[in-house]
Amino acid sequence: MNTDIVLAAEGSSENxxxxxxxxxxxIQANEKRFTRFSDQSExxxxxxxxGNWFExxxxxxxxxQLCSTYQEMTGGLFDPSILPELEAAGYDRSxxxxxxxxxxxxxxxxxPRPANSFQDIRFEAEQQRVQLPSGMKxxxxxIAKGWIAxxxxxxxxxxxxxxxVNAGGDMFMVGxxxxxxxxxxxxxxxxxxxxxxxxxxxxxxxxxxxxxxRRRWVQDGRSQHHIIDPRTGxxxxxxxxxxxxxxxxxxxxxxxxxxxxxxxxxxxxxxAANCPEITFIAVDTQGHLWGSPNSKExxxxxx
Amino acid sequence: xKNFKVGLRIWILVTSVLSFMTGWAMLAHxxxxxxxxxxxxxxxxxxxxxxxxxxxxxxxxxxxxxxPLNNGSSASNANLQxxxxxxxxxxxxxxxxxxxxxxx
Numbered sequence: 001m002n003t004d005i006v007l008a009a010e011g012s013s014e015n016x017x018x019x020x021x022x023x024x025x026x027i028q029a030n031e032k033r034f035t036r037f038s039d040q041s042e043x044x045x046x047x048x049x050x051g052n053w054f055e056x057x058x059x060x061x062x063x064x065q066l067c068s069t070y071q072e073m074t075g076g077l078f079d080p081s082i083l084p085e086l087e088a089a090g091y092d093r094s095x096x097x098x099x100x101x102x103x104x105x106x107x108x109x110x111x112p113r114p115a116n117s118f119q120d121i122r123f124e125a126e127q128q129r130v131q132l133p134s135g136m137k138x139x140x141x142x143i144a145k146g147w148i149a150x151x152x153x154x155x156x157x158x159x160x161x162x163x164x165v166n167a168g169g170d171m172f173m174v175g176x177x178x179x180x181x182x183x184x185x186x187x188x189x190x191x192x193x194x195x196x197x198x199x200x201x202x203x204x205x206x207x208x209x210x211x212x213x214r215r216r217w218v219q220d221g222r223s224q225h226h227i228i229d230p231r232t233g234x235x236x237x238x239x240x241x242x243x244x245x246x247x248x249x250x251x252x253x254x255x256x257x258x259x260x261x262x263x264x265x266x267x268x269x270x271x272a273a274n275c276p277e278i279t280f281i282a283v284d285t286q287g288h289l290w291g292s293p294n295s296k297e298x299x300x301x302x303x
Numbered sequence: 304x305k306n307f308k309v310g311l312r313i314w315i316l317v318t319s320v321l322s323f324m325t326g327w328a329m330l331a332h333x334x335x336x337x338x339x340x341x342x343x344x345x346x347x348x349x350x351x352x353x354x355x356x357x358x359x360x361x362x363x364x365x366x367x368x369x370x371p372l373n374n375g376s377s378a379s380n381a382n383l384q385x386x387x388x389x390x391x392x393x394x395x396x397x398x399x400x401x402x403x404x405x406x407x
Binding site for chain 1: 398399400401402403404405406407
């Protein structure tokens with residue numbers, strides 16, 4: 001997943017060690033299935049088969065169905081089929097490779113959006129197979145990371161009632177630490193990663209943040225980032241630089257953080273209204289904080 | 304860990320009290336020594352007298368309060384250096400991982 005993963009658990013060392021072992025095995029196995037940076041991953045094989053039926057694993061089937069649901073809920077602002085545009089913007093290798101070697105020799109030109117939409121994906125539940133529209137390639141980076149982290153936390157929770165999994169800033173927490181009323185999650189300043197903006201007080205569930213300031217590179221003299229606006233096929237131009245979402249499910253948090261970031265302040269409220277479960281906090285280009293009406297409940301005023 | 308600490312404290316308390324009481328009892332039943340504060344007396348021939356009038360034990364002084372290390376006025380404390388402030392030891396640290404959310 002090209003990211004650091006932190007596991008935390010409260011309990012006897014015996015149980016916690018056994019839980020960590022199982023959880024690590026699960027994460028490693030699934031990271032290999034959903035990455036687009038491996039020729040042999042299930043995702044890459046699915047992309048190669050576009051236009052044809054492809055038998056997928058139960059987990060892949062579930063994630064693709066989630067993608068379809070969330071694409072509809074976000075009015076298309078979340079769309080896994082932006083992979084060709086992402087690669088055209090220079091994100092055609094892992095971020096570590098881009099940072100080490102520079103962006104790829106991509107065609108920094110405006111990619112016409114394909115005639116087919118992700119909504120045209122076809123599912124066949126009985127045989128557990130899917131058919132991507134011909135020529136479509138999808139990226140499951142964020143949503144798969146969220147799904148894996150939540151599943152990992154649920155595995156760890158079989159060994160201890162209180163645990164959390166943090167995958168590169170997207171996290172899922174189970175239970176509450178002994179004697180505590182909430183988990184404390186530091187909200188990083190997207191303009192200065194060394195600084196903290198606030199400490200959020202959140203219950204069990206998910207927290208995810210999406211930002212345009214972290215995965216950036218320069219291509220042909222233009223500053224690029226990895227948040228592609230499906231409406232334009234280009235890196236999103238938005239007045240938000242970071243959006244954090246708190247919600248019961250991590251895949252959902254990941255999706256809405258990205259969609260709200262793309263939507264910007266003008267459409268954020270309408271978009272959030274599609275999913276009353278979410279609480280969001282956004283940081284705009286001026287450093288001002290914006291949030292859903294319930295966001296004040298999770299901000300720690302002492303910090 | 305907490306049980307170990309509590310047990311250790313109880314053990315130290317009990318052994319201290321027992322040691323003190325044992326020392327007190329031994330001193331009370333021991334032969335009475337000559338006073339160190341008495342002027343030296345000419346040695347008596349033990350053969351000439353079986354009994355010697357020894358002074359009674361002086362009452363034990365009560366414990367005095369420790370002298371503050373930073374009073375600076377006592378010559379006997381001249382070599383003592385003030386101690387740095389000790390860190391506060393948490394009896395029981397609560398579990399709260401330092402999770403940080405950031406964009407990916």
